[in-house]
Amino acid sequence: MRRNIKSYLIVDGYNIINAWDDLKYIAISDLEGAREKLIDLIIEYAEFTGRKAIIVFDAYNIKNSKETVENRKHIQVVYTKEHQTADSYIEKFITSLSKYDDVKVATNDYAEQQIVLGKGAARISSRELKLDLEHAKKSMKEKNSSNQKKIQRNWLEDRLDKETLSKLENIRRMH
Template identity: 55%
Template sequence: MKSIDKEMTRVLYKSRKILIVDGYNIINAWSKLKTISEEDLQTSREMLVNHVLEYSKIKGLEAYIIFDAYRVKNSEENIQKYHEITIVFTKENQTADSYIEKFISSLSKYDEIYVATSDYAEQQIALGKGCYRIPARELISDVSNAKEALRKKSSFKSKEYNSMNRLENKIDSSVLEKLEKIRRNK
Protein backbone atom coordinates (compact mmCIF):
# COMPACT_ATOMS: atom_id res chain seq x y z
CA MET A 1 0.00 0.00 0.00
CA LYS A 2 2.88 2.36 0.76
CA SER A 3 4.28 2.09 -2.77
CA ILE A 4 0.89 3.03 -4.23
CA ASP A 5 0.76 6.09 -1.96
CA LYS A 6 4.28 7.06 -3.04
CA GLU A 7 3.39 6.66 -6.71
CA MET A 8 0.22 8.73 -6.29
CA THR A 9 2.19 11.46 -4.53
CA ARG A 10 4.73 11.50 -7.35
CA VAL A 11 1.99 11.69 -9.98
CA LEU A 12 0.11 14.44 -8.15
CA TYR A 13 3.25 16.48 -7.60
CA LYS A 14 4.47 18.20 -10.74
CA SER A 15 8.22 17.88 -10.54
CA ARG A 16 10.34 20.89 -11.37
CA LYS A 17 13.69 21.22 -13.09
CA ILE A 18 15.78 23.47 -10.91
CA LEU A 19 19.21 24.99 -11.54
CA ILE A 20 21.10 26.26 -8.50
CA VAL A 21 24.21 28.30 -9.31
CA ASP A 22 27.01 29.11 -6.85
CA GLY A 23 27.41 32.68 -8.13
CA TYR A 24 30.93 33.69 -7.17
CA ASN A 25 32.27 30.21 -7.88
CA ILE A 26 31.02 30.42 -11.47
CA ILE A 27 32.20 34.05 -11.89
CA ASN A 28 35.71 33.05 -10.79
CA ALA A 29 35.75 30.08 -13.17
CA TRP A 30 34.48 32.10 -16.18
CA SER A 31 37.55 34.00 -17.40
CA LYS A 32 35.55 36.81 -19.03
CA LEU A 33 33.47 37.39 -15.89
CA LYS A 34 36.45 37.03 -13.59
CA THR A 35 38.35 39.73 -15.49
CA ILE A 36 35.34 42.06 -15.29
CA SER A 37 34.82 41.28 -11.58
CA GLU A 38 38.30 42.54 -10.76
CA GLU A 39 37.21 46.00 -11.91
CA ASP A 40 33.45 45.91 -11.32
CA LEU A 41 31.92 43.07 -9.32
CA GLN A 42 28.35 44.32 -9.84
CA THR A 43 28.68 44.18 -13.64
CA SER A 44 30.07 40.64 -13.55
CA ARG A 45 27.14 39.57 -11.33
CA GLU A 46 24.67 41.16 -13.75
CA MET A 47 26.34 39.42 -16.70
CA LEU A 48 26.15 36.06 -14.92
CA VAL A 49 22.49 36.64 -14.11
CA ASN A 50 21.75 37.44 -17.76
CA HIS A 51 23.61 34.36 -18.99
CA VAL A 52 21.76 32.13 -16.52
CA LEU A 53 18.44 33.78 -17.43
CA GLU A 54 18.91 33.01 -21.13
CA TYR A 55 20.13 29.49 -20.40
CA SER A 56 17.26 28.72 -18.04
CA LYS A 57 14.73 29.96 -20.61
CA ILE A 58 16.26 27.82 -23.35
CA LYS A 59 16.46 24.71 -21.15
CA GLY A 60 13.17 25.24 -19.29
CA LEU A 61 14.77 25.45 -15.85
CA GLU A 62 13.76 27.30 -12.71
CA ALA A 63 16.98 29.12 -11.76
CA TYR A 64 18.48 30.29 -8.47
CA ILE A 65 21.80 32.11 -8.16
CA ILE A 66 23.36 32.19 -4.71
CA PHE A 67 25.94 34.86 -3.84
CA ASP A 68 27.46 34.68 -0.40
CA ALA A 69 27.95 37.66 1.85
CA TYR A 70 30.13 35.61 4.16
CA ARG A 71 32.53 38.46 4.97
CA VAL A 72 30.11 41.36 4.64
CA LYS A 73 29.49 42.86 8.08
CA ASN A 74 25.90 43.12 9.28
CA SER A 75 24.44 41.79 6.05
CA GLU A 76 20.98 40.24 6.13
CA GLU A 77 19.73 37.58 3.74
CA ASN A 78 18.41 39.29 0.63
CA ILE A 79 16.24 37.47 -1.92
CA GLN A 80 15.44 39.21 -5.20
CA LYS A 81 13.42 38.15 -8.24
CA TYR A 82 14.78 39.13 -11.64
CA HIS A 83 12.40 37.98 -14.35
CA GLU A 84 12.12 34.27 -13.53
CA ILE A 85 15.41 33.95 -11.67
CA THR A 86 15.72 34.11 -7.91
CA ILE A 87 18.91 35.79 -6.71
CA VAL A 88 19.96 35.21 -3.12
CA PHE A 89 22.58 37.13 -1.16
CA THR A 90 23.27 35.15 2.01
CA LYS A 91 23.50 36.70 5.45
CA GLU A 92 26.72 37.50 7.28
CA ASN A 93 28.79 34.41 8.17
CA GLN A 94 26.82 32.17 5.78
CA THR A 95 28.53 30.69 2.75
CA ALA A 96 26.79 29.98 -0.53
CA ASP A 97 27.67 26.31 0.04
CA SER A 98 25.79 26.12 3.35
CA TYR A 99 22.82 27.99 1.87
CA ILE A 100 22.71 25.67 -1.15
CA GLU A 101 22.91 22.58 1.07
CA LYS A 102 20.01 23.81 3.21
CA PHE A 103 18.02 24.85 0.14
CA ILE A 104 18.47 21.46 -1.57
CA SER A 105 17.19 19.75 1.57
CA SER A 106 14.02 21.85 1.44
CA LEU A 107 13.13 20.75 -2.11
CA SER A 108 11.03 17.76 -3.08
CA LYS A 109 12.74 14.48 -3.83
CA TYR A 110 10.77 14.44 -7.08
CA ASP A 111 12.42 17.62 -8.36
CA GLU A 112 15.24 17.36 -10.87
CA ILE A 113 17.94 19.52 -9.27
CA TYR A 114 21.15 20.68 -10.94
CA VAL A 115 23.85 22.35 -8.86
CA ALA A 116 26.43 24.39 -10.77
CA THR A 117 29.69 24.74 -8.86
CA SER A 118 33.30 23.67 -9.11
CA ASP A 119 33.60 23.36 -5.34
CA TYR A 120 34.36 19.65 -4.86
CA ALA A 121 32.84 19.45 -1.37
CA GLU A 122 29.62 21.10 -2.58
CA GLN A 123 29.48 18.74 -5.57
CA GLN A 124 29.74 15.75 -3.23
CA ILE A 125 26.97 17.09 -1.00
CA ALA A 126 24.76 17.69 -4.06
CA LEU A 127 25.40 14.18 -5.37
CA GLY A 128 24.73 12.73 -1.93
CA LYS A 129 21.33 14.43 -1.89
CA GLY A 130 20.41 13.02 -5.31
CA CYS A 131 21.15 16.14 -7.35
CA TYR A 132 23.04 16.44 -10.59
CA ARG A 133 26.28 18.39 -10.47
CA ILE A 134 27.42 20.72 -13.20
CA PRO A 135 31.06 21.82 -12.94
CA ALA A 136 31.65 25.48 -13.82
CA ARG A 137 33.47 24.66 -17.04
CA GLU A 138 30.58 22.48 -18.17
CA LEU A 139 27.99 25.17 -17.36
CA ILE A 140 29.97 27.77 -19.30
CA SER A 141 30.16 25.40 -22.27
CA ASP A 142 26.45 24.50 -22.00
CA VAL A 143 25.45 28.17 -21.94
CA SER A 144 27.45 28.87 -25.11
CA ASN A 145 26.17 25.74 -26.86
CA ALA A 146 22.53 26.43 -25.95
CA LYS A 147 22.76 29.99 -27.25
CA GLU A 148 24.42 28.82 -30.47
CA ALA A 149 21.78 26.11 -31.01
CA LEU A 150 19.05 28.72 -30.52
CA ARG A 151 20.73 31.06 -33.04
CA LYS A 152 20.98 28.25 -35.60
CA LYS A 153 17.36 27.24 -35.07
CA SER A 154 16.23 30.84 -35.41
CA SER A 155 18.34 31.32 -38.54
CA PHE A 156 16.94 28.12 -40.05
CA LYS A 157 13.35 29.23 -39.33
CA SER A 158 14.08 32.59 -40.96
CA LYS A 159 15.56 30.96 -44.05
CA GLU A 160 12.66 28.51 -44.16
CA TYR A 161 10.16 31.37 -44.03
CA ASN A 162 11.96 33.30 -46.76
CA SER A 163 12.13 30.26 -49.05
CA MET A 164 8.46 29.38 -48.72
CA ASN A 165 6.27 29.37 -51.79
CA ARG A 166 4.82 32.79 -51.06
CA LEU A 167 3.31 35.25 -53.48
CA GLU A 168 5.77 38.01 -52.58
CA ASN A 169 8.64 35.68 -53.49
CA LYS A 170 7.16 34.96 -56.94
CA ILE A 171 5.95 38.27 -58.36
CA ASP A 172 7.68 41.39 -59.55
CA SER A 173 8.35 43.95 -56.82
CA SER A 174 6.44 46.72 -58.63
CA VAL A 175 3.32 44.50 -58.81
CA LEU A 176 3.76 43.63 -55.14
CA GLU A 177 4.00 47.33 -54.31
CA LYS A 178 0.76 48.09 -56.21
CA LEU A 179 -1.03 45.22 -54.45
CA GLU A 180 0.19 46.50 -51.09
CA LYS A 181 -1.17 49.98 -51.87
CA ILE A 182 -4.54 48.48 -52.77
CA ARG A 183 -4.53 46.43 -49.56
CA ARG A 184 -3.77 49.46 -47.37
CA ASN A 185 -6.54 51.59 -48.93
CA LYS A 186 -9.25 49.15 -47.80
Template identity: 50%
Template sequence: MRSNVKEYLFVDGYNIINNWSNLRQLSKQSLEVSRNELIETLAEYQSFTGIKVIVVFDAHLVKGSMEKKETFKGVDVVYTKEKETADHYIERTLDAIGRTKKVRVATSDWIEQQVVMGRGGTRISARELKLEVEHYKEIIRKKNEKVNETNDLLMGRLDKKTLEKLEKLRKNK
Protein backbone atom coordinates (compact mmCIF):
# COMPACT_ATOMS: atom_id res chain seq x y z
CA MET A 1 0.00 0.00 0.00
CA ARG A 2 1.17 3.51 -0.72
CA SER A 3 2.70 5.29 2.25
CA ASN A 4 1.56 8.80 1.30
CA VAL A 5 -2.12 7.83 1.47
CA LYS A 6 -3.82 9.13 4.61
CA GLU A 7 -7.01 7.13 4.42
CA TYR A 8 -8.17 3.94 2.72
CA LEU A 9 -11.65 2.70 1.94
CA PHE A 10 -11.90 -1.02 1.21
CA VAL A 11 -15.16 -1.99 -0.48
CA ASP A 12 -16.56 -5.52 -0.52
CA GLY A 13 -17.77 -5.19 -4.10
CA TYR A 14 -20.42 -7.89 -4.31
CA ASN A 15 -21.76 -7.02 -0.86
CA ILE A 16 -22.33 -3.43 -2.01
CA ILE A 17 -23.80 -4.53 -5.36
CA ASN A 18 -26.27 -6.78 -3.55
CA ASN A 19 -27.23 -3.99 -1.12
CA TRP A 20 -27.65 -1.03 -3.50
CA SER A 21 -30.92 -1.48 -5.37
CA ASN A 22 -29.72 0.22 -8.58
CA LEU A 23 -26.67 -2.07 -8.78
CA ARG A 24 -28.65 -5.15 -7.79
CA GLN A 25 -31.05 -4.48 -10.69
CA LEU A 26 -28.13 -3.97 -13.09
CA SER A 27 -26.50 -7.20 -11.93
CA LYS A 28 -29.58 -9.16 -12.99
CA GLN A 29 -28.80 -8.17 -16.57
CA SER A 30 -25.00 -8.09 -16.34
CA LEU A 31 -22.68 -8.54 -13.40
CA GLU A 32 -19.90 -6.84 -15.37
CA VAL A 33 -22.03 -3.74 -15.96
CA SER A 34 -22.95 -3.52 -12.27
CA ARG A 35 -19.28 -3.90 -11.26
CA ASN A 36 -18.26 -1.16 -13.69
CA GLU A 37 -21.01 1.14 -12.43
CA LEU A 38 -19.84 0.63 -8.84
CA ILE A 39 -16.23 1.32 -9.79
CA GLU A 40 -17.21 4.46 -11.77
CA THR A 41 -19.20 5.75 -8.79
CA LEU A 42 -16.33 5.08 -6.39
CA ALA A 43 -13.79 6.68 -8.77
CA GLU A 44 -15.80 9.90 -8.63
CA TYR A 45 -16.00 9.58 -4.84
CA GLN A 46 -12.24 8.99 -4.57
CA SER A 47 -11.49 11.93 -6.83
CA PHE A 48 -13.59 14.28 -4.72
CA THR A 49 -12.64 13.03 -1.24
CA GLY A 50 -8.99 12.07 -1.74
CA ILE A 51 -9.67 8.76 0.04
CA LYS A 52 -7.88 5.81 -1.61
CA VAL A 53 -10.53 3.29 -2.70
CA ILE A 54 -9.83 -0.42 -3.11
CA VAL A 55 -12.75 -2.53 -4.41
CA VAL A 56 -12.47 -6.25 -3.75
CA PHE A 57 -14.53 -8.83 -5.63
CA ASP A 58 -14.77 -12.47 -4.56
CA ALA A 59 -13.48 -15.00 -7.05
CA HIS A 60 -13.11 -17.70 -4.40
CA LEU A 61 -15.61 -20.00 -6.12
CA VAL A 62 -13.96 -19.64 -9.53
CA LYS A 63 -11.86 -22.78 -10.09
CA GLY A 64 -8.21 -22.04 -10.78
CA SER A 65 -8.62 -18.29 -10.46
CA MET A 66 -5.51 -16.35 -9.52
CA GLU A 67 -5.56 -13.05 -7.66
CA LYS A 68 -5.85 -10.24 -10.17
CA LYS A 69 -5.28 -6.53 -9.53
CA GLU A 70 -5.99 -3.64 -11.86
CA THR A 71 -6.48 0.09 -11.59
CA PHE A 72 -9.46 1.78 -13.20
CA LYS A 73 -9.73 5.58 -13.05
CA GLY A 74 -7.43 5.54 -10.03
CA VAL A 75 -9.45 2.95 -8.11
CA ASP A 76 -7.62 -0.27 -7.24
CA VAL A 77 -9.75 -3.29 -8.18
CA VAL A 78 -8.90 -6.72 -6.80
CA TYR A 79 -10.35 -10.08 -7.81
CA THR A 80 -9.44 -12.62 -5.14
CA LYS A 81 -7.86 -15.96 -5.87
CA GLU A 82 -9.65 -19.29 -5.68
CA LYS A 83 -10.70 -20.15 -2.11
CA GLU A 84 -10.18 -16.56 -0.87
CA THR A 85 -13.15 -14.35 -0.02
CA ALA A 86 -13.17 -10.57 -0.27
CA ASP A 87 -13.41 -10.53 3.53
CA HIS A 88 -10.23 -12.58 3.89
CA TYR A 89 -8.32 -10.41 1.40
CA ILE A 90 -9.42 -7.24 3.22
CA GLU A 91 -8.46 -8.68 6.61
CA ARG A 92 -5.04 -9.77 5.32
CA THR A 93 -4.39 -6.35 3.78
CA LEU A 94 -5.62 -4.56 6.89
CA ASP A 95 -3.10 -6.57 8.93
CA ALA A 96 -0.33 -5.55 6.51
CA ILE A 97 -1.21 -1.85 6.79
CA GLY A 98 -1.28 -2.07 10.56
CA ARG A 99 -2.71 0.67 12.71
CA THR A 100 -0.67 3.47 11.15
CA LYS A 101 -3.29 4.46 8.56
CA LYS A 102 -6.97 5.26 8.78
CA VAL A 103 -8.85 2.39 7.20
CA ARG A 104 -12.58 2.01 6.65
CA VAL A 105 -14.26 -1.06 5.25
CA ALA A 106 -17.59 -0.87 3.43
CA THR A 107 -19.64 -4.01 3.97
CA SER A 108 -22.96 -4.93 5.52
CA ASP A 109 -21.57 -8.25 6.69
CA TRP A 110 -21.88 -7.94 10.50
CA ILE A 111 -19.18 -10.49 11.31
CA GLU A 112 -16.74 -8.80 8.94
CA GLN A 113 -17.51 -5.43 10.54
CA GLN A 114 -16.57 -6.86 13.94
CA VAL A 115 -13.31 -8.35 12.62
CA VAL A 116 -12.38 -5.04 10.96
CA MET A 117 -12.97 -3.06 14.13
CA GLY A 118 -10.93 -5.60 16.11
CA ARG A 119 -8.02 -4.99 13.75
CA GLY A 120 -8.06 -1.23 14.11
CA GLY A 121 -10.24 -0.29 11.16
CA THR A 122 -13.67 1.26 11.11
CA ARG A 123 -16.68 0.00 9.27
CA ILE A 124 -19.27 1.65 7.09
CA SER A 125 -22.39 -0.22 6.01
CA ALA A 126 -23.53 -0.41 2.39
CA ARG A 127 -26.41 1.94 3.25
CA GLU A 128 -24.09 4.47 4.93
CA LEU A 129 -21.71 4.37 1.96
CA LYS A 130 -24.62 4.97 -0.42
CA LEU A 131 -25.70 8.03 1.61
CA GLU A 132 -22.13 9.34 1.71
CA VAL A 133 -21.67 8.87 -2.05
CA GLU A 134 -25.00 10.60 -2.74
CA HIS A 135 -24.00 13.47 -0.43
CA TYR A 136 -20.77 14.04 -2.38
CA LYS A 137 -22.57 13.72 -5.73
CA GLU A 138 -24.94 16.48 -4.61
CA ILE A 139 -21.99 18.70 -3.60
CA ILE A 140 -20.37 18.09 -7.01
CA ARG A 141 -23.68 18.82 -8.81
CA LYS A 142 -24.12 22.11 -6.94
CA LYS A 143 -20.50 23.09 -7.56
CA ASN A 144 -20.88 22.40 -11.31
CA GLU A 145 -24.17 24.28 -11.36
CA LYS A 146 -22.47 27.31 -9.82
CA VAL A 147 -19.57 27.12 -12.31
CA ASN A 148 -22.02 26.90 -15.23
CA GLU A 149 -24.02 29.81 -13.83
CA THR A 150 -20.83 31.90 -13.55
CA ASN A 151 -19.81 30.95 -17.10
CA ASP A 152 -23.25 31.90 -18.41
CA LEU A 153 -23.01 35.29 -16.67
CA LEU A 154 -19.59 35.93 -18.18
CA MET A 155 -20.66 34.85 -21.66
CA GLY A 156 -23.74 37.07 -21.37
CA ARG A 157 -21.50 40.12 -20.85
CA LEU A 158 -19.49 39.60 -24.02
CA ASP A 159 -20.42 41.23 -27.30
CA LYS A 160 -21.25 39.15 -30.36
CA LYS A 161 -17.89 39.82 -32.08
CA THR A 162 -15.90 38.62 -29.04
CA LEU A 163 -18.09 35.51 -28.72
CA GLU A 164 -17.45 34.69 -32.39
CA LYS A 165 -13.67 35.05 -31.87
CA LEU A 166 -13.80 32.78 -28.81
CA GLU A 167 -15.82 30.19 -30.73
CA LYS A 168 -13.30 30.30 -33.58
CA LEU A 169 -10.44 29.79 -31.12
CA ARG A 170 -12.28 26.88 -29.49
CA LYS A 171 -12.82 25.14 -32.85
CA ASN A 172 -9.16 25.54 -33.86
CA LYS A 173 -7.88 23.61 -30.83
Protein backbone atom coordinates (compact mmCIF):
# COMPACT_ATOMS: atom_id res chain seq x y z
CA MET A 1 0.00 0.00 0.00
CA ARG A 2 1.36 3.42 -0.98
CA ARG A 3 1.14 6.11 1.61
CA ASN A 4 0.71 9.77 0.90
CA ILE A 5 3.87 11.00 2.63
CA LYS A 6 3.98 14.70 3.42
CA SER A 7 7.12 16.71 4.08
CA TYR A 8 7.13 19.34 6.81
CA LEU A 9 9.53 21.93 8.11
CA ILE A 10 8.49 23.23 11.51
CA VAL A 11 10.38 26.28 12.74
CA ASP A 12 10.56 27.51 16.32
CA GLY A 13 10.34 31.17 15.24
CA TYR A 14 11.80 33.10 18.16
CA ASN A 15 14.45 30.45 18.75
CA ILE A 16 15.71 30.92 15.19
CA ILE A 17 15.45 34.73 15.33
CA ASN A 18 17.59 34.71 18.48
CA ALA A 19 20.10 32.30 16.93
CA TRP A 20 20.74 34.23 13.71
CA ASP A 21 22.76 37.41 14.24
CA ASP A 22 21.12 39.32 11.37
CA LEU A 23 17.59 38.62 12.65
CA LYS A 24 18.57 39.14 16.28
CA TYR A 25 19.94 42.56 15.36
CA ILE A 26 16.71 43.52 13.53
CA ALA A 27 14.61 42.23 16.45
CA ILE A 28 16.29 44.64 18.90
CA SER A 29 14.39 47.56 17.39
CA ASP A 30 11.78 45.84 15.19
CA LEU A 31 10.55 42.43 16.32
CA GLU A 32 7.80 42.43 13.69
CA GLY A 33 10.40 43.15 10.99
CA ALA A 34 12.55 40.24 12.17
CA ARG A 35 9.50 37.93 12.11
CA GLU A 36 8.59 39.04 8.58
CA LYS A 37 12.15 38.55 7.34
CA LEU A 38 12.19 35.01 8.76
CA ILE A 39 8.77 34.34 7.22
CA ASP A 40 9.97 35.56 3.80
CA LEU A 41 13.05 33.32 3.98
CA ILE A 42 10.97 30.28 4.92
CA ILE A 43 8.45 31.00 2.14
CA GLU A 44 11.31 30.92 -0.39
CA TYR A 45 12.61 27.70 1.13
CA ALA A 46 9.17 26.04 1.12
CA GLU A 47 8.54 27.15 -2.44
CA PHE A 48 11.82 25.62 -3.60
CA THR A 49 11.77 22.39 -1.57
CA GLY A 50 8.05 21.64 -1.72
CA ARG A 51 7.98 21.18 2.05
CA LYS A 52 4.99 22.46 3.96
CA ALA A 53 6.48 24.96 6.39
CA ILE A 54 5.02 25.98 9.71
CA ILE A 55 6.60 28.75 11.77
CA VAL A 56 5.57 28.83 15.41
CA PHE A 57 5.89 32.00 17.48
CA ASP A 58 4.91 31.63 21.10
CA ALA A 59 2.75 34.12 22.89
CA TYR A 60 3.59 32.54 26.23
CA ASN A 61 3.77 35.79 28.19
CA ILE A 62 1.15 37.76 26.27
CA LYS A 63 -2.01 38.17 28.33
CA ASN A 64 -5.30 36.87 26.88
CA SER A 65 -3.72 35.93 23.57
CA LYS A 66 -5.62 33.38 21.50
CA GLU A 67 -3.99 30.97 19.10
CA THR A 68 -3.98 32.40 15.59
CA VAL A 69 -2.95 30.75 12.36
CA GLU A 70 -2.09 32.75 9.26
CA ASN A 71 -2.03 30.89 5.96
CA ARG A 72 0.49 32.49 3.67
CA LYS A 73 1.98 31.42 0.38
CA HIS A 74 3.40 27.91 0.97
CA ILE A 75 3.50 28.27 4.75
CA GLN A 76 1.50 28.61 7.94
CA VAL A 77 2.43 31.06 10.66
CA VAL A 78 1.16 30.11 14.10
CA TYR A 79 1.01 32.39 17.13
CA THR A 80 0.32 30.25 20.20
CA LYS A 81 -2.22 31.07 22.87
CA GLU A 82 -1.38 32.51 26.28
CA HIS A 83 0.62 30.08 28.48
CA GLN A 84 1.57 27.89 25.50
CA THR A 85 5.17 27.65 24.39
CA ALA A 86 6.25 27.05 20.82
CA ASP A 87 7.81 23.81 22.10
CA SER A 88 4.51 22.44 23.42
CA TYR A 89 2.67 23.47 20.24
CA ILE A 90 5.32 21.78 18.06
CA GLU A 91 5.23 18.63 20.19
CA LYS A 92 1.44 18.43 19.93
CA PHE A 93 1.53 19.12 16.18
CA ILE A 94 4.13 16.40 15.50
CA THR A 95 2.02 13.91 17.47
CA SER A 96 -0.93 14.68 15.15
CA LEU A 97 1.03 13.74 12.01
CA SER A 98 1.39 10.34 10.42
CA LYS A 99 4.44 8.37 11.51
CA TYR A 100 5.29 8.12 7.81
CA ASP A 101 5.48 11.88 7.25
CA ASP A 102 8.91 13.44 6.73
CA VAL A 103 9.20 16.03 9.50
CA LYS A 104 12.11 18.37 10.25
CA VAL A 105 12.02 20.71 13.22
CA ALA A 106 14.36 23.70 13.31
CA THR A 107 15.34 24.67 16.84
CA ASN A 108 18.43 25.08 18.99
CA ASP A 109 16.51 24.22 22.16
CA TYR A 110 18.12 21.01 23.48
CA ALA A 111 15.04 19.80 25.39
CA GLU A 112 12.88 20.37 22.33
CA GLN A 113 15.39 18.51 20.15
CA GLN A 114 15.12 15.45 22.43
CA ILE A 115 11.30 15.53 22.31
CA VAL A 116 11.36 15.92 18.52
CA LEU A 117 13.69 12.95 18.12
CA GLY A 118 11.51 10.91 20.50
CA LYS A 119 8.48 11.60 18.32
CA GLY A 120 10.27 10.30 15.23
CA ALA A 121 10.97 13.66 13.60
CA ALA A 122 14.36 14.95 12.55
CA ARG A 123 15.77 18.04 14.14
CA ILE A 124 17.96 20.59 12.47
CA SER A 125 19.86 23.33 14.22
CA SER A 126 19.53 27.00 13.34
CA ARG A 127 22.91 26.74 11.61
CA GLU A 128 21.77 23.78 9.49
CA LEU A 129 18.57 25.62 8.59
CA LYS A 130 20.57 28.66 7.49
CA LEU A 131 22.80 26.43 5.32
CA ASP A 132 19.70 24.74 3.83
CA LEU A 133 18.19 28.15 3.06
CA GLU A 134 21.40 29.37 1.41
CA HIS A 135 21.63 26.16 -0.63
CA ALA A 136 17.99 26.48 -1.74
CA LYS A 137 18.50 30.13 -2.68
CA LYS A 138 21.64 29.29 -4.68
CA SER A 139 19.86 26.43 -6.44
CA MET A 140 16.91 28.70 -7.28
CA LYS A 141 19.26 31.29 -8.80
CA GLU A 142 21.01 28.62 -10.87
CA LYS A 143 17.67 27.20 -12.02
CA ASN A 144 16.40 30.68 -12.93
CA SER A 145 19.56 31.60 -14.83
CA SER A 146 19.46 28.34 -16.80
CA ASN A 147 15.77 29.02 -17.58
CA GLN A 148 16.73 32.51 -18.77
CA LYS A 149 19.27 31.00 -21.16
CA LYS A 150 16.58 28.69 -22.57
CA ILE A 151 14.21 31.62 -23.07
CA GLN A 152 16.64 33.63 -25.17
CA ARG A 153 15.19 34.26 -28.60
CA ASN A 154 16.13 31.97 -31.42
CA TRP A 155 15.39 33.86 -34.61
CA LEU A 156 16.34 32.90 -38.14
CA GLU A 157 17.80 36.34 -38.83
CA ASP A 158 20.30 35.80 -36.02
CA ARG A 159 21.65 32.68 -37.73
CA LEU A 160 21.83 33.77 -41.39
CA ASP A 161 24.60 35.64 -43.13
CA LYS A 162 23.85 39.17 -44.38
CA GLU A 163 23.64 38.19 -48.06
CA THR A 164 21.04 35.45 -47.50
CA LEU A 165 19.11 37.71 -45.17
CA SER A 166 19.07 40.44 -47.83
CA LYS A 167 17.76 38.00 -50.48
CA LEU A 168 14.99 36.80 -48.20
CA GLU A 169 14.01 40.36 -47.39
CA ASN A 170 13.77 41.17 -51.11
CA ILE A 171 11.56 38.12 -51.70
CA ARG A 172 9.34 39.19 -48.79
CA ARG A 173 8.92 42.67 -50.26
CA MET A 174 7.96 41.35 -53.69
CA HIS A 175 4.97 39.50 -52.33
